[in-house]
Amino acid sequence: MRANTHATAAATFVQDAERTGWHDKALWFVRQRRDSAAQAVPEWEALRELAFAIKRHAVGNLAHYLERFERRATENGVSVHWARDASEHNAIVLDILRGRGARRLVKSKSMLTEECRLNPFLERSGIEVVETDLGERIVQLAGEEPSHIVLPAIHRKKEEVAALFHRELGTREDPDPAYLTEAARHHLRGRMAAADAAITGVNFAVAETGAMVVCTNEGNADLGAHLAPVHIACMGLEKVIPRTEHLGVFLRLLARSGTGQPVTAYSSHFVRPRPGAELHVVIVDNGRTAQLARADFRESLHCIRCGACLNTCPVYRRSGGHSYGVTVAGPIGAILAPGFDLARHASLPFASTLCGSCADVCPVKIDIPRQLYRWRQIAVAEGHVSWRKRWSMRLLGATLARVSRYERAGRLVRRLLRHAPGVLGRSGLTPWSLSRELPVAPQESFREWYRRERGTS
Amino acid sequence: MGHRVALFVPCYVDQLYPQVARATLEVLERYGLDIEFPPSQTCCGQPMANAGCERDALATARGFVRAFADYDFVVSPSGSCVYHVRHHYDVLQQTDEVRRVRGAVYELCQFLVDVLKVDDPDIAFPHRVGIHVGCHAQRGLRLAESSELGETPGGVMRRLLKRVRGIELVELDRFDECCGFGGVFSVTEEAVSARMGLDRVQDHERHGAEVITSGDMSCLMHLEGIIRRQHLPIRVLHVAEILNGREA
Amino acid sequence: MSRDLILAALRTHQGEVSTPPSPPPAGAGEPDELVVGFTAVLGQVGGRYVERAVGSGLAEIVRSIYPDATRIVSAVEELPISTVTVTAESTAAELVEVQLAIVRGRFGVAENAAIWVDDAQLPHRALPFVAEHCVLILRPEDLVADMHVAYAVLAGNAYGWGAFISGPSKTADIEQSLVIGAQGPRTLLVVLDRTQ
Numbered sequence: 001m002r003a004n005t006h007a008t009a010a011a012t013f014v015q016d017a018e019r020t021g022w023h024d025k026a027l028w029f030v031r032q033r034r035d036s037a038a039q040a041v042p043e044w045e046a047l048r049e050l051a052f053a054i055k056r057h058a059v060g061n062l063a064h065y066l067e068r069f070e071r072r073a074t075e076n077g078v079s080v081h082w083a084r085d086a087s088e089h090n091a092i093v094l095d096i097l098r099g100r101g102a103r104r105l106v107k108s109k110s111m112l113t114e115e116c117r118l119n120p121f122l123e124r125s126g127i128e129v130v131e132t133d134l135g136e137r138i139v140q141l142a143g144e145e146p147s148h149i150v151l152p153a154i155h156r157k158k159e160e161v162a163a164l165f166h167r168e169l170g171t172r173e174d175p176d177p178a179y180l181t182e183a184a185r186h187h188l189r190g191r192m193a194a195a196d197a198a199i200t201g202v203n204f205a206v207a208e209t210g211a212m213v214v215c216t217n218e219g220n221a222d223l224g225a226h227l228a229p230v231h232i233a234c235m236g237l238e239k240v241i242p243r244t245e246h247l248g249v250f251l252r253l254l255a256r257s258g259t260g261q262p263v264t265a266y267s268s269h270f271v272r273p274r275p276g277a278e279l280h281v282v283i284v285d286n287g288r289t290a291q292l293a294r295a296d297f298r299e300s301l302h303c304i305r306c307g308a309c310l311n312t313c314p315v316y317r318r319s320g321g322h323s324y325g326v327t328v329a330g331p332i333g334a335i336l337a338p339g340f341d342l343a344r345h346a347s348l349p350f351a352s353t354l355c356g357s358c359a360d361v362c363p364v365k366i367d368i369p370r371q372l373y374r375w376r377q378i379a380v381a382e383g384h385v386s387w388r389k390r391w392s393m394r395l396l397g398a399t400l401a402r403v404s405r406y407e408r409a410g411r412l413v414r415r416l417l418r419h420a421p422g423v424l425g426r427s428g429l430t431p432w433s434l435s436r437e438l439p440v441a442p443q444e445s446f447r448e449w450y451r452r453e454r455g456t457s
Numbered sequence: 458m459g460h461r462v463a464l465f466v467p468c469y470v471d472q473l474y475p476q477v478a479r480a481t482l483e484v485l486e487r488y489g490l491d492i493e494f495p496p497s498q499t500c501c502g503q504p505m506a507n508a509g510c511e512r513d514a515l516a517t518a519r520g521f522v523r524a525f526a527d528y529d530f531v532v533s534p535s536g537s538c539v540y541h542v543r544h545h546y547d548v549l550q551q552t553d554e555v556r557r558v559r560g561a562v563y564e565l566c567q568f569l570v571d572v573l574k575v576d577d578p579d580i581a582f583p584h585r586v587g588i589h590v591g592c593h594a595q596r597g598l599r600l601a602e603s604s605e606l607g608e609t610p611g612g613v614m615r616r617l618l619k620r621v622r623g624i625e626l627v628e629l630d631r632f633d634e635c636c637g638f639g640g641v642f643s644v645t646e647e648a649v650s651a652r653m654g655l656d657r658v659q660d661h662e663r664h665g666a667e668v669i670t671s672g673d674m675s676c677l678m679h680l681e682g683i684i685r686r687q688h689l690p691i692r693v694l695h696v697a698e699i700l701n702g703r704e705a
Numbered sequence: 706m707s708r709d710l711i712l713a714a715l716r717t718h719q720g721e722v723s724t725p726p727s728p729p730p731a732g733a734g735e736p737d738e739l740v741v742g743f744t745a746v747l748g749q750v751g752g753r754y755v756e757r758a759v760g761s762g763l764a765e766i767v768r769s770i771y772p773d774a775t776r777i778v779s780a781v782e783e784l785p786i787s788t789v790t791v792t793a794e795s796t797a798a799e800l801v802e803v804q805l806a807i808v809r810g811r812f813g814v815a816e817n818a819a820i821w822v823d824d825a826q827l828p829h830r831a832l833p834f835v836a837e838h839c840v841l842i843l844r845p846e847d848l849v850a851d852m853h854v855a856y857a858v859l860a861g862n863a864y865g866w867g868a869f870i871s872g873p874s875k876t877a878d879i880e881q882s883l884v885i886g887a888q889g890p891r892t893l894l895v896v897l898d899r900t901q
Contacts, residue, residue: 011648020652026881028631039607041816042727053726063715064722070708070757076865080709134887135878151878158880177879181887188888192796219834219874219889226831227797237711243724244860248852251869252816262746262817263852263871266834266889269823272865273832275793289714312605314635318652351646353639353653354507356596360605373545376509380885385509389645393505397513400468400500401520410472417473431647436654436682439473446466446475450482450494 008350010319019157022027022315026154031311032071034361040262041252052365053244055302057390058238059292064208065240066283072210076272079280086116089284093199094125094234094282102127102196106188108214108221109133110201111149111239111305112234112284114327118199130191132220134184141168147321149328150307151257155320198224201283202235203304204250208243211271212281215254215264224267232280233270237288238301250304253363258306291339296374300335302364302411309358309368315351321442324348331358335371338379346384349375410445460529464495465521465562467535467674468500474674480701481565483655487701488573491540492532498524503541508641511548518549524556529561530572534697536564536594536672544597559703566613566672567600575617580702583623583630587666589616589680591673592635598671602672604633614672621699634660638679654683662691669693724814731857732816739815740897745806747818747895750872752886754895762897763842767807770894771838780827781809781842791828800829806836806890812847813895814855814869820895821855823867831867834874835846839890841870844896 014020040046045334058065070080081096083089085326089112097105107113119140131140135152139145142164153161158175165171170181192198200221204213212233214221225231241250252348255261273279291297310316310330321329326337326345334352337345349372358368379385380393399409416423417440432438444452464485485492496630501521502514521542525531533539539670549555552610569575588610595601600614610632618624637643644650658680660699661669671677677693683692734742744754755766763784779787784807791800808827812821820841822833833839848856855869874889885891 007646007648010646014648014652017652021656024656029881035604045606046729051724052727057723057725061722063719067712072805082706084707084711100663130851133878134876137568138768138878143786145475151881154877154881156879158882161879171560177882178884180879180886181876182860185886185888189801192888193801195797199846217874217878220887222834222868223821223831223888226829226834227800237715239667241576245853245856246725248856252852258882259877261871262750263814263869265750265872265874266868266870267819268866268868269483269864272868274866283711285711285714289711289718290491292715292718309504314653315646315649318656350642351649353592353635353637353642353650355592355635355639356633357592360596361601373507376486377511378509380509381512389508390510393508393510393513397505397510397515397517399503399515401503402516403468403497403499403520404497406468410468414472431644432682435651435686436679437685439678442474443474443723444475446471447494447496449475449479451496454494 005325006319007324009323010351011321013323014318020318023320025157027311027317030151030259034257034308034311037260037262039055039216039254041256042157047249047253048363048365051249051363052302053242054249055364058241059298059301062237062292063238063244066237069205069206069210069240072208073281076210077279078210079278080274081280081282083284083286085280085286088120089116089234089282090118092282093234094122094127096230096232097127100197102230104128104194104196105199106130106132106192106195106224106228106422107199108201108216108224109136109152110234111197111327112201112236113199115145115286116284130188132188132192132224133216133218134181137184137188138164145322145327146157147329148307148310149305152359155322161366166275189223192220192223192227195228197230197232198228199232199234200225202233202239203254205235205240206244206247207240209271211244211269213247214268215266217265219266222266225270226274230278230280231270231273232282233281234284237283237285254304254306257308257361257363278404287340289338294339297335297371299366300332300339300371303368304331304364306363308361308363312357312361314355314357315353319351331368331372332366335368335375338375342379342382343384349379349408414441414445461493461527462490462527462530462532463495464526465498465525465531465533465538466494467533468578469678469686470534470674473678474695477534477674477695477697480695480697481532482698483691484518484565484701485532487616488575495524501536501538501541504640506545506667515548518546522549522555523623525558530568531558531562532568533562533638534565534596534695535674536591536600537675539564540593540597540635555599556596564594564598564600564672566617567598570613570616577620578617578700580700581622582699584667585627585665586618586668586670587627587629587664588618588671589636589671589676590614590633590649591671591676601633615655617700618670618696627661627666629664631660636680638676643679650679651683654679658683658689662689664689670696670699672696713814728853731854733852736846736848739850742815743813743818743848744849747872750818751864751875752818752872752893752895754897756897766896767840770814771805774798774838776804777807778803778805778828778832779807780832781807782832791832793829794855795829796811800831800835803832803836805838805840806832807840807842808833810841810843810847810860812849812855813843814852816851817846817871819871821859821869823864825864828863833870833898834889838892838894839873840894840896842896842898844901845899
């Protein structure tokens with residue numbers, strides 16, 4: 001029997017009722033900002049449709065567009081690298097750094113490098129890695145993973161950040177976000193000015209021109225990339241889009257969906273290396289072609305990592321990103337992670353009420369609930385749920401398949417609920433009763449009444 | 458109207474909430490319909506399918522189709538079961554019968570408003586009421602407007618309740634937030650489920666609701682379990698019970 | 706080779722390449738509406754603006770708003786008030802000392818207050834990011850309605866690097882409270898230049 005990993009971690013999170021409420025409200029606030037931003041664009045729903053169509057086209061023609069992107073980028077003087085998995089990606093990055101004698105690396109936020117566990121790998125190889133996004137720096141100093149793809153430290157309270165900065169950066173223990181941000185500014189600008197190399201993620205790669213677009217609010221991606229002699233951009237292979245004109249669609253959707261801003265403060269387009277500097281791009285598969293092969297889940301590759309589905313998810317809001325145990329948490333993570341390792345992440349498709357809110361905020365219209373439902377079927381079919389659940393469902397299915405069995409079972413359940421609720425309390429329904437009363441069972445079912453009163457069946 | 462109309466009573470409503478099924482039957486009969494209750498019906502199969510055991514639900518789903526194959530309309534006091542039949546019966550071979558049944562199922566308020574064109578339910582219920590639309594009705598069947606789409610509260614259930622005499626509908630902070638029931642989720646993710654339920658109840662309580670009503674008794678079973686455990690001064694009623702006028 | 710293996714795997718899931726969908730027709734607006742929209746959004750994203758009327762000097766405007774700036778880099782030809790020289794060869798250590806950067810924006814976008822700058826307007830790409838304060842000079846007639854028009858304007862323009870800049874740098878990474886002035890400029894001033 002497998003441990004129900006998300007549920008276990010979530011139960012621990014929920015135990016702190018005050019923090020759970022605080023976390024829920026912080027993310028709901030972001031969700032409301034997204035609503036206002038979306039409503040300010042009259043053609044919002046048409047834009048989502050279009051974004052879906054563009055992504056479906058791009059994801060359906062990845063080989064074509066990646067080759068084109070490679071050709072253009074190479075013509076632009078960019079070095080293009082390909083990695084089949086995380087370890088090849090990490091080795092390529094290390095190789096570039098070693099080739100230039102780079103020891104001090106600054107990084108802007110990149111979920112791909114988190115996915116590849118690049119930082120611990122580089123640190124083991126003697127490279128000093130400094131995350132320059134404030135939220136990423138907070139979790140890095142705390143020795144944690146980001147709990148949210150856009151708001152990495154959303155799970156941390158300002159007092160905790162103050163204590164962390166006091167310990168790690170020698171600041172005074174002042175929880176004022178402006179003070180803490182200012183302290184981080186000095187610390188991080190110093191590191192960026194002294195860096196030998198910079199890593200950034202890639203939000204969009206344009207096949208037509210070879211441009212790579214990187215979006216930030218803090219300006220840290222640009223500071224790092226423009227000050228260091230080497231810039232390495234790391235991208236999942238699904239990030240390529242056909243044309244420059246498509247950027248207009250995605251840039252209108254991305255920040256509005258994620259944080260409710262009309263656009264990020266900086267949307268930087270890297271085409272050619274700076275004179276005298278190097279520009280590399282590492283194109284990474286790491287399970288993406290495998291996901292592409294799964295027709296039911298291909299749409300998950302449309303994701304532009306805006307974070308809207310996390311912000312809206314009532315389960316994410318009340319269980320925190322770390323309960324998912326993956327780099328990309330929340331609803332989108334729950335359909336991506338099983339593709340990497342179903343056995344390990346089999347609990348994630350069940351960490352949802354299938355309420356459908358995620359699908360309605362997704363700027364590229366990924367039908368997440370449908371894919372969660374499909375993953376559940378596969379998780380069961382491949383034996384990744386407990387035998388107890390498996391057999392109870394088999395028994396329930398057999399019971400409900402025949403009306404006579406159903407009626408007998410119904411009478412039994414009602415009798416138990418009336419006379420011996422403790423028996424049910426000790427059965428598989430135990431968790432129900434932890435915080436809830438069981439229903440009060442009636443003497444008579446509806447159909448018994450119907451037979452008696454209407455006398456037909 | 459010359460159509461054959463069947464009542465589908467979800468399994469847990471049949472066994473645990475017979476008053477909801479009776480109210481549904483009586484509401485429909487008030488409109489002069491001859492409602493049949495096919496006795497071979499049991500369940501739509503959702504409990505197993507939602508848990509990932511779609512294969513274990515096949516026989517039940519086939520039984521559902523057989524039970525309702527001869528009806529023009531199948532009306533049910535559950536948006537969730539209706540959603541399941543309409544959206545998840547792809548797993549069955551799509552015979553004419555299966556397709557017909559999938560198209561014939563209606564949630565109660567949807568049937569009253571869209572098919573019977575009911576405008577005024579002609580009922581009094583002088584209480585402060587909060588509306589909880591189950592997510593399958595809300596976003597699955599689109600029986601109510603959604604905040605994600607920039608819409609304000611609306612939908613078939615609200616349209617009917619608005620016309621109820623003496624009723625005062627309370628507005629919530631989060632009108633379409635999930636209650637956290639989620640079928641098997643309510644047990645496998647007990648902690649989060651219960652927290653979501655408590656938050657949902659408190660939103661209604663904060664705005665002075667005496668009653669939480671819904672088209673889905675499963676959400677209400679979950680919310681009532683929390684209300685009773687915490688001894689909160691609020692009760693739950695299925696919308697059929699309000700529309701039937703018995704509970705005023 | 707990984708490249709060929711990845712592309713081969715992708716090709717097995719690829720059909721005939723069709724034409725990708727095109728964006729909707731670009732938005733439009735009267736010039737005055739665009740200014741109103743742009744300045745409103747600029748305020749929301751933490752930026753501010755001044756209008757330069759005919760007869761008023763750029764230098765006076767900039768000095769009046771940033772009276773204390775001593776290490777100034779102007780990348781605008783008609784505003785020769787640089788006190789520090791920045792070139793493509795400037796070091797990181799020199800660049801991070803810049804207090805005020807003045808750059809001409811190519812065009813602006815009304816819907817999100819973004820202003821396009823690229824290599825052609827800059828002695829060094831880092832300039833609008835390293836400076837403590839950033840001034841972008843924009844002609845009101847160079848405003849477009851939305852990002853669809855913006856990319857239509859950019860089409861066919863070769864640039865090695867370029868960015869849309871919308872307001873000063875900012876973060877809300879600590880408890881979602883917005884702090885203006887993260888790693889990049891603390892303030893962003895747009896001068897709407899009506900003299901031409």
